[in-house]
Amino acid sequence: MSDDLAAWLRLTLVPGIGGETQRKLLAAFGLPSAIFAAGRLAVRSVAGDRADALFDFAAGEAVDRGLAWAAEDSHHIVTLADPDYPPALLGIADPPVLLYVRGDPxxxxxxxxxxxxxxxxxxxxxxxxxxxxxxxxxxxxxxxxxxxxxxxxxxxxxxxxxxxxxxxxxxxxxxxxxxxxxxxxxxxxxxxxxxxxxxxxxxxxxxxxxxxxxxxxxxxxxxxxxxxxxxxxxxxxxxxxxxxxxxxxxxxxxxxxxxxxxxxxxxxxxxxxxxxxxxxxxxxxxxxxxxxxxxAAAATPSDPPLLAALGHAPCSFDELVERTGMAPENLLAALLELELAGRLALLPGNRYQRLD
Incomplete structure (x- = not known):
């Protein structure tokens, strides 16, 4: 299994070999191990000059790093050939050839x-x-x-x-x-x-x-x-x-x-x-x-008059003074009380927005 995964990693780690080329090669040769076994000339017939990058790039260190990562608890590398590969992604135009997953695949x-x-x-x-x-x-x-x-x-x-x-x-x-x-x-x-x-x-x-x-x-x-x-x-x-x-x-x-x-x-x-x-x-x-x-099913209390005046769109302090007719110092105190209760928030520009 590690040899197969190493081949998948090698295929996807080469700079300049994108997902489209990777999928063309998989369609032509099957598993990544078969791509590398086919040799440079055969791969060139599908990938053109990119075949040289595929065979010349020294991916050994990066492959070893990927294998070591996948060996840790809750780490997984899921490939197109893996039964855990999400079916929903198989139907999109450009499914990723492999996925690194931390957690539950x-x-x-x-x-x-x-x-x-x-x-x-x-x-x-x-x-x-x-x-x-x-x-x-x-x-x-x-x-x-x-x-x-x-x-x-x-x-x-x-x-x-x-x-x-x-x-x-x-x-x-x-x-x-x-x-x-x-x-x-x-x-x-x-x-x-x-x-x-x-x-x-x-x-x-x-x-x-x-x-x-x-x-x-x-x-x-x-x-x-x-x-x-x-x-x-x-x-x-x-x-x-x-x-x-x-x-x-x-x-x-x-x-x-x-x-x-x-x-x-x-x-x-x-x-x-x-x-x-x-x-x-x-x-x-x-x-x-x-x-x-x-x-959620219980009846909710009616809005305080200040929240009703605020409405559901952000509103500036000066607008609220006009809408409510309250003295600025009293309005500030009422706004602070509602903010501490989690019913409104102060936005940039000294604007207020209700949260419920």
């Missing part, structure tokens, strides 16, 4: 939903992502995201808090945890879910790798839910890839005044399904909703 074959969005998410956006992930995980869906700050991290956290499964698809080597601020979260995911990368061990955080990993996020999932995205957000790349892969695309609308709502509104205009509750997603996917929690 069986989770990659579970029914799942991807949740993605802005790294610079609002408090409301992060709470929405966590709440949706929690409910969807309780309904049996694994939550897939990209381990980024903001919406991604909140979605992973929501799934974990529900005792559900979550999968982080990363744009670095599986031995590197990026961003550093999410290190503890990543370790928790590795212990209770799975961290997945197609990139060789040691691969640093390089900008062009992150859009590439997005096809795996969407490819693993039955659909992609976008929560807060600017017009040029990488989340829109994931949504576009989902559409190309035949996955469902969902988006949560926001305030017309919020830049982070514009990407979601564009998706909705282009045909994404508008979502207001997790039940909307579950019904579209034909997934049973979890039973309502007693707390």
């Amino acid at each position: 069986a989770l990659l074959s579970r029914p799942s939903l991807a949740i993605v969005g802005s790294r610079n998410a609002t408090p409301q956006g992060r709470r929405t992502a966590a709440d949706f992930a929690r409910t969807l995980a309780e309904a049996g869906l694994a939550i897939v995201s990209g381990l980024a700050l903001g919406i991604d991290a909140a979605a992973h956290r929501g799934a974990l808090d529900a005792g559900g499964a979550t999968i982080a698809v990363i744009g670095t080597g599986a031995d590197r945890l990026y961003p550093a601020r999410n290190r503890d979260l990543a370790l928790e995911i590795a212990g209770h879910g799975a961290i997945v990368s197609e990139f060789p061990l040691g691969t640093p955080a390089v900008a062009h790798n992150f859009p590439r990993r997005n096809r795996i996020i969407s490819g693993l999932a039955r659909g992609v839910l976008v929560i807060e995205a600017a017009p040029e957000s990488g989340s829109l790349i994931t949504a576009r890839l989902a559409g190309e892969q035949g996955r469902e695309v969902f988006a949560i609308p926001g305030s017309i005044h919020s830049p982070l709502a514009r990407g979601c509104h564009r998706l909705i205009r282009d045909g994404a399904k508008l979502v207001e509750t997790a039940r909307d997603v579950l019904e579209e996917l034909g997934q049973a909703a979890p039973a309502a929690h007693p707390v």
Whole structure:
């Protein structure tokens, strides 16, 4: 088995031999060991001059490193020929030839939903992502995201808090945890879910790798839910890839005044399904909703007048003074009380947003 895995690693570690060429060679010769046994001339008939790189590159040290990594507890390298390879990825246009997995590779074959969005998410956006992930995980869906700050991290956290499964698809080597601020979260995911990368061990955080990993996020999932995205957000790349892969695309609308709502509104205009509750997603996917929690089913108290005046869009302090007619010092005290109670948040620019 180690000899076979060594050949898979050797095939994927050669610079300049991308996934398309790797798959052509596998289609022509079968397993990687057969590719190398066929010899340079035979391989050149399929790969052209790239065959020279395949046979000349000294991959021994990198292969040994990969084998040693895979020998550690909870570390796995899953190849296209492996029965644990996720079936959902086999149907996309460019499936990765192998995946480095920290955690449980069986989770990659579970029914799942991807949740993605802005790294610079609002408090409301992060709470929405966590709440949706929690409910969807309780309904049996694994939550897939990209381990980024903001919406991604909140979605992973929501799934974990529900005792559900979550999968982080990363744009670095599986031995590197990026961003550093999410290190503890990543370790928790590795212990209770799975961290997945197609990139060789040691691969640093390089900008062009992150859009590439997005096809795996969407490819693993039955659909992609976008929560807060600017017009040029990488989340829109994931949504576009989902559409190309035949996955469902969902988006949560926001305030017309919020830049982070514009990407979601564009998706909705282009045909994404508008979502207001997790039940909307579950019904579209034909997934049973979890039973309502007693707390969720209980009657909620009416909003304080200040929250009613604030509404659901960010609002400046001066606007609130006009809306409420309160003295500024009294308004500040009331806002602080609601902030400490977790019912609103202070945003950059001295704006306030409700969180419930």
